[in-house]
Amino acid sequence: MSCNEDPELAAALERAQVTRRNFLATATVAAAAVATGCGNHGAVWEEYFQQHYKRLTDDDKRAIFARLEDEVRRRRGLRVHISDPAPMRGVEYGYALNLSACVGCRRCEYACAAENNTSRDPEVHYIKVLQMESGSIDVERSDSRYEGPVPAPGHFYMPVQCHQCRDAPCVKACPVGATWTEPDGITVVDYNWCIGCRYCEAACPYFARRFNFSEADIRPSEINPDQGYLSNRARPAGVVEKCTFCLHRVRRGEYPACLEACPTGARKFGNLLDPESEVRQVIDHKRVYVLHEEAGTAPRFYYFFD
Amino acid sequence: MLMKRVKEVVAFARASVGEVTRGSAAYYRWLAFLGVLLALGGLAWVHQLREGMAVTAMTDQVPWGAYIANFSFTVGLASGALVLVALSYLRRDKALGELVIVGQVMAIASLTMGMLFVVVDIGRPERAWHLIPMIGRFNFPISMLSWDVVVLNGYLLLNFYLATYTLLARFRGRPLNGKKYFPVLAGAIVWAISIHVVAAFLYCGLSGRSHWHAAVLAPRVVASAFGSGPAMLILVLNVLRSRMKVPVRDETLALLRNIVTGAVWANLFLFGAEVFTEFYGGSLHAAPLRYLLFGLHGHAKLVPYAWLAVALNLFSAAVFSIGALHRRHRVLIAACCATIVGMWIEKGMGHVIPGFIPSSLGEIVEYSPSLNETLVCAGVWAAGALLLTLMLKVAVPIEFGGLRMRGGSAEASP
Numbered sequence: 001m002s003c004n005e006d007p008e009l010a011a012a013l014e015r016a017q018v019t020r021r022n023f024l025a026t027a028t029v030a031a032a033a034v035a036t037g038c039g040n041h042g043a044v045w046e047e048y049f050q051q052h053y054k055r056l057t058d059d060d061k062r063a064i065f066a067r068l069e070d071e072v073r074r075r076r077g078l079r080v081h082i083s084d085p086a087p088m089r090g091v092e093y094g095y096a097l098n099l100s101a102c103v104g105c106r107r108c109e110y111a112c113a114a115e116n117n118t119s120r121d122p123e124v125h126y127i128k129v130l131q132m133e134s135g136s137i138d139v140e141r142s143d144s145r146y147e148g149p150v151p152a153p154g155h156f157y158m159p160v161q162c163h164q165c166r167d168a169p170c171v172k173a174c175p176v177g178a179t180w181t182e183p184d185g186i187t188v189v190d191y192n193w194c195i196g197c198r199y200c201e202a203a204c205p206y207f208a209r210r211f212n213f214s215e216a217d218i219r220p221s222e223i224n225p226d227q228g229y230l231s232n233r234a235r236p237a238g239v240v241e242k243c244t245f246c247l248h249r250v251r252r253g254e255y256p257a258c259l260e261a262c263p264t265g266a267r268k269f270g271n272l273l274d275p276e277s278e279v280r281q282v283i284d285h286k287r288v289y290v291l292h293e294e295a296g297t298a299p300r301f302y303y304f305f306d
Numbered sequence: 307m308l309m310k311r312v313k314e315v316v317a318f319a320r321a322s323v324g325e326v327t328r329g330s331a332a333y334y335r336w337l338a339f340l341g342v343l344l345a346l347g348g349l350a351w352v353h354q355l356r357e358g359m360a361v362t363a364m365t366d367q368v369p370w371g372a373y374i375a376n377f378s379f380t381v382g383l384a385s386g387a388l389v390l391v392a393l394s395y396l397r398r399d400k401a402l403g404e405l406v407i408v409g410q411v412m413a414i415a416s417l418t419m420g421m422l423f424v425v426v427d428i429g430r431p432e433r434a435w436h437l438i439p440m441i442g443r444f445n446f447p448i449s450m451l452s453w454d455v456v457v458l459n460g461y462l463l464l465n466f467y468l469a470t471y472t473l474l475a476r477f478r479g480r481p482l483n484g485k486k487y488f489p490v491l492a493g494a495i496v497w498a499i500s501i502h503v504v505a506a507f508l509y510c511g512l513s514g515r516s517h518w519h520a521a522v523l524a525p526r527v528v529a530s531a532f533g534s535g536p537a538m539l540i541l542v543l544n545v546l547r548s549r550m551k552v553p554v555r556d557e558t559l560a561l562l563r564n565i566v567t568g569a570v571w572a573n574l575f576l577f578g579a580e581v582f583t584e585f586y587g588g589s590l591h592a593a594p595l596r597y598l599l600f601g602l603h604g605h606a607k608l609v610p611y612a613w614l615a616v617a618l619n620l621f622s623a624a625v626f627s628i629g630a631l632h633r634r635h636r637v638l639i640a641a642c643c644a645t646i647v648g649m650w651i652e653k654g655m656g657h658v659i660p661g662f663i664p665s666s667l668g669e670i671v672e673y674s675p676s677l678n679e680t681l682v683c684a685g686v687w688a689a690g691a692l693l694l695t696l697m698l699k700v701a702v703p704i705e706f707g708g709l710r711m712r713g714g715s716a717e718a719s720p
Contacts, residue, residue, distance in 0.1 A: 048432070052436075139667050173451065175452045176442060176444065177444075193433070195437070196428045196429020198369040207366070207367070213359045213364070239430060
């Protein structure tokens with residue numbers, strides 16, 4: 001009898017896939033698979049021994065993406081497509097945000113959550129919009145839990161997300177190289193390699209990283225099926241995730257979701273290496289401000305004023 | 307030759323089992339107590355593995371809590387334990403030399419705790435193999451955490467080698483071979499400092515965290531290790547003297563006491579220097595220290611805890627400095643406990659938590675460990691105490707009781 005046809009084991013695997021909250025349940029099934037001599041049933045083993053992203057061949061990647069798509073289909077009853085667009089040559093992404101234009105509506109924050117499949121409960125957002133007091137740019141006097149109509153008098157707004165630093169302290173911190181900066185300037189995480197030590201969270205001066213304290217909870221109807229392997233695909237519990245400038249969109253020439261959601265046009269995004277790009281025009285001709293510049297991490301994210 | 311070695315090790319193992327399974331009722335009560343704690347902690351850890359880190363009180367704002375706090379402290383204990391070894395080496399003192407083994411097993415127990423605290427802290431412990439060079443992807447020498455992995459494992463190996471080599475040699479009734487022993491011993495002494503310096507650099511290397519990004523951190527952390535480590539040694543040696551009839555001289559205890567005295571004062575001085583620098587200039591960077599000592603915008607969870615540490619440190623500084631006080635046995639013991647608890651607060655949660663408050667975006671999210679986290683911590687401490695107890699139970703009869711191998715079988719001398 002081939003392993004694929006063992007109905008009992010398949011059922012056990014299915015159950016574990018549906019109810020599993022952690023690797024222990026999976027490990028039990030894996031142990032069962034080993035006990036019955038079915039090494040193959042180890043999507044679990046494959047996952048466990050999966051190599052670092054940078055060591056994967058194209059064939060490896062295809063198999064992994066298929067496995068992950070299959071897992072979502074079985075667990076959530078949903079067809080998703082996982083892709084891995086490569087960085088474009090001659091492109092280094094940068095972001096500029098107009099503090100004079102932002103009204104603090106938080107649409108970017110929610111568009112980001114919808115695009116990137118971040119957990120709804122507990123609510124995980126990559127972007128934090130700070131309500132700042134007029135007369136100060138000290139984040140310590142800001143409030144990110146503001147309510148009521150915006151813009152509130154006497155305040156301005158500063159959305160903060162990953163600054164995609166040129167000298168990223170999170171990348172230096174990671175003991176296993178599970179996070180790195182891609183050639184186009186985007187810092188990514190290999191969710192299957194991260195050990196969950198959270199040293200990168202401690203290192204980040206921008207509160208840009210989020211840890212999956214439990215598995216993300218999203219209704220299947222709200223899951224965005226257009227997924228990037230290094231960006232918005234399902235993340236396991238116990239690993240770190242972050243803003244990737246919507247890598248799966250921008251590498252296809254689209255804008256990040258936060259930019260498209262902005263009603264005031266406060267967000268500008270583009271290629272820092274192209275002098276004609278909007279983001280370069282802003283940096284070259286406007287007055288810019290770099291948050292926590294003293295931390296020395298050289299962000300690719302700029303605030304500017306009109 | 308090889309067969310002979312195997313025989314020796316087997317005899318040693320059998321003698322060890324004999325020793326640890328023999329003891330007074332109090333010894334068994336102590337083991338049972340530790341066993342219960344260990345079981346509770348183990349269950350709590352399993353619960354954490356099943357439900358995810360959500361069962362801890364940590365958040366994205368405060369991503370490190372009681373686990374890493376205890377990790378930092380136990381690494382301090384491990385390096386402080388080597389003070390005894392360093393003293394005997396520098397003074398070429400035979401009576402001290404016999405106690406070296408106590409320092410070594412304490413270092414092993416503390417390090418084991420430190421490593422367990424890291425294991426329970428990480429979200430995917432089953433992926434620990436990613437740390438193995440070549441097979442995994444070890445980010446050495448860039449990541450300070452990778453340095454920590456190297457120095458902690460190295461230190462554990464050095465102490466393990468020293469302790470087992472010493473005990474086996476004594477067990478076989480052979481003198482120590484200086485060439486095999488002293489170079490490693492000297493290495494371990496230097497290495498002891500390195501483990502704590504690296505543990506400090508883990509924090510002060512983060513330019514985005516003003517509270518930790520200070521050069522005074524490493525010296526302060528080393529000073530507190532030289533306080534808590536020897537204070538713990540005084541306690542352990544007192545227990546060994548009264549319970550296991552180990553000949554501990556008063557001079558030895560006085561020597562350790564002097565080291566604690568210096569360390570406690572050095573730590574207080576550095577603390578004062580830090581307080582002045584942060585508050586006199588009134589920079590925004592003082593916010594974490596203000597949170598720790600006075601509370602920030604009405605949030606003051608750590609304040610009573612922090613002042614308790616200051617009070618304990620002042621108390622121990624006074625006792626260790628005034629002869630009329632520390633000559634009284636009970637007061638000395640109380641001061642040692644005060645030093646340990648004071649440093650545990652200061653170099654544990656008092657050091658880790660303010661680094662995250664306020665967050666880098668100015669948010670104040672407070673932290674105190676959940677019940678589950680507390681149980682896991684208690685379990686790790688129990689594991690350390692158990693390891694220390696069992697190792698001492700074997701080491702003491704060999705070192706002081708004349709437990710020797712006899713023709714392949716072992717028996718204790720009268």
